[in-house]
Amino acid sequence: MILLIHNNKHPVEILKDGQPLDMYIQKQAVSAACFLLAEKFPKEFFVWVHQDLKGNLNIDFFKAHSNTIEMLSYAANKSLVISEEMGYVDQSVFFRIQPNVKYPTWLMSGSAGYISCKALNHFRSFLPMYANFDLFLCVLAKVGMPKGLRAYSEPRLIKKPDYSGISFSKNTNATYSAIGALLGKKWLLIFELQRLMYSRKMNPIQLAKTYLTKSLSYSEIPNLEIDDANQNEAESRLSFDIVIPTLGRKEVLKQTLEDLAVQSLLPKCVIIIEQNSNSDSVSELDYLYTVSWPFEIKHTFTHQTGACNARNLALDQVEADWVFLADDDLRIPNDFLQSANSFIQNEKPQAFTVSCLQQGEVEQEDTVIQWPSFGSGCSFVKASALKSIRFDMALEHGFGEDADFGMQLRKSGVDILYNPFLKLLHLKAPVGGFRKSVDKPWQSENLSPKPAPTVLASILKHATPSQIKGYKTLLFLKFYRLQKNKNPFSYFLHMQKRWKVSLFWAEKLSNTK
Structure with missing residues (x-):
């Protein structure tokens, strides 16, 4: 030294x-x-x-x-x-x-x-x-x-x-x-x-x-190569629980489960949170019980819809070493969990997001990097890192819960890596899905808020004062090109009003327990 x-x-x-x-x-x-x-x-x-x-x-x-x-x-x-x-x-x-x-x-x-x-x-x-x-x-x-x-x-x-x-x-x-x-x-x-x-x-x-x-x-500048000294040859087999929220995607979800069933390293448990807001509805996932799956399935059916609630219900049931937060419309290679296991053994991360692209999209990264984002439908997190972390219910039915969850991890001392070599195909199924249109309290406003109050709530919660101001400026500049009003003075005044509406509701969300 x-x-x-x-x-x-x-x-x-x-x-x-x-x-x-x-x-x-x-x-x-x-x-x-x-x-x-x-x-x-x-x-x-x-x-x-x-x-x-x-x-x-x-x-x-x-x-x-x-x-x-x-x-x-x-x-x-x-x-x-x-x-x-x-x-x-x-x-x-x-x-x-x-x-x-x-x-x-x-x-x-x-x-x-x-x-x-x-x-x-x-x-x-x-x-x-x-x-x-x-x-x-x-x-x-x-x-x-x-x-x-x-x-x-x-x-x-x-x-x-x-x-x-x-x-x-x-x-x-x-x-x-x-x-x-x-x-x-x-x-x-x-x-x-x-x-x-x-x-x-x-x-x-x-x-x-x-x-x-x-x-x-x-x-x-070329990529920095990982030294052989950082590689671990003695590989143990970790256990994985898979968390999948689903809503109205019976056949797509079955395809995802079939991919998990042929993994070279099988998951310990697949935790499925099925949602349907119709109070008279019952589960449509009959194959969870009629098909013999090579892993345990924990199935929860709820009439309460929402990304945050569904994943929180699932996280409360995790027992494995690691959690894979997944969307219900993924195609998963059969060596995916085995490759994730090797990556964890070699690089000792506590959380990482993987490549999850649609057909025809091209991966832009060519090395493992520290990741400024977090994908709640394509990320692994060490179970011990999740003891006090859950999705913020104040952000339910909006946008920003992924970023907020990632910041909670970082503030607890957990870095998030991005692994472009672990690849998933995201089908982006056209029906059903994790999100469902829900009336927001700010929809009664004369002016629609800009940005979405859930997004601004997450920014207010985690960003520095100058970052909040910078976000506002950059939002105004970027949005100027996308709307019809090209008078910069009236545009600015109009956007100021929309920002104030968003700020009001964002602060209200932030005070929601």
């Missing part, structure tokens, strides 16, 4: 396996020193710490950690280099950093951190060596995440972490640099516009300076 102790600007001391290392790089920027050390010791793990935190570094944690595709840091004694205002243009879950759990984020800190020299060398030729070490780490993480690097804020790096909160910078200079390098010139202008709108501030000099710099090209 290589340990670099720094003062933000330059290295102060370098240790290898606890012993001082005779390398004269004290005059180097810290980022340049990182690359020099990674090149000299390509098989080592690299740890950095600010000199003020040297005595608070949890060395035992580092010694027990050996994942070559993870990057960890923790802002233990100072604010992040990025301003909270960057939320105007970064709407992702990775910006909503949580101080008390291991949380997926590109918001790295020079206070303390860890990465493999292999990963540093992989990205070396694609990154500028910023004099600002914190900015360098943020850019490295942001560029690396879509290429297979997994970046986290990890409080266990410090013996006595401060869980009171992680603060953002009050200075926006590094934020301009990050936007220019990572997002591009268009987003710089949108960022500046929103700073003027919401903060009554501008920085034309920094904007011009950053506007002239070149953005990083993600397409030129």
Whole structure:
């Protein structure tokens, strides 16, 4: 293990396996020193710490950690280099950093951190060596995440972490640099516009300076390969419960069950929540009892319709090691659960979404990545991670429950990966389905809310203040192209009214128990 102790600007001391290392790089920027050390010791793990935190570094944690595709840091004694205002243009879950759990984020800190020299060398030729070490780490993480690097804020790096909160910078200079390098010139202008709108501030000099710099090209960067050391040859067989809500799709569901029945690794149990709002109706799924299935079936019939309620009823019945949340109209390859089992054994995730495309759609990802979304019809979650997590009933019969469920997982310390190699075919059956048209209380409003109150409720619940404002701005800009009113002034006033209606109902939903 290589340990670099720094003062933000330059290295102060370098240790290898606890012993001082005779390398004269004290005059180097810290980022340049990182690359020099990674090149000299390509098989080592690299740890950095600010000199003020040297005595608070949890060395035992580092010694027990050996994942070559993870990057960890923790802002233990100072604010992040990025301003909270960057939320105007970064709407992702990775910006909503949580101080008390291991949380997926590109918001790295020079206070303390860890990465493999292999990963540093992989990205070396694609990154500028910023004099600002914190900015360098943020850019490295942001560029690396879509290429297979997994970046986290990890409080266990410090013996006595401060869980009171992680603060953002009050200075926006590094934020301009990050936007220019990572997002591009268009987003710089949108960022500046929103700073003027919401903060009554501008920085034309920094904007011009950053506007002239070149953005990083993600397409030129190859994927980070998983090291063989991370692979687990001794594979055990996990147990899986399958959760399937269904409504009016008798034949389609049967086809899905038949696919599960021929799996090379059979599920332990299939938990089916059948819904029909007709109070006189009875179950139509006779084949659940007349056909001999090679797994247990737990069947619940309810007159209460809704995605959240159905899946919550099923989650209360889970007994297996893992849960697969599935739609009722999937075609599932016969090695699907066996492949999922192997993936879990090798990469030790706690939750992951799989590729679920319709016929003719093309998968865009070509490596396993940290996922900003969550698919409630195509995701695996470790059962132990679900003990206190359920779908929010306030979002029933709307949109946004998937995103909310994913954020609940992340806030509890569970990262969500995306595996593009585990593939499902989504039939998108034209009848029945999980959702059913239900009258909403806001339908009596003279103006229809924009966005849907359930979507806004989820955003209010989890997003940062600048992300909420940024979402509003981007919604207004995107929707402008899709409607007939092209007068920007009357359009803005009209959308403001629709936003206020949505905000009223979103806050009402958020207060629903």
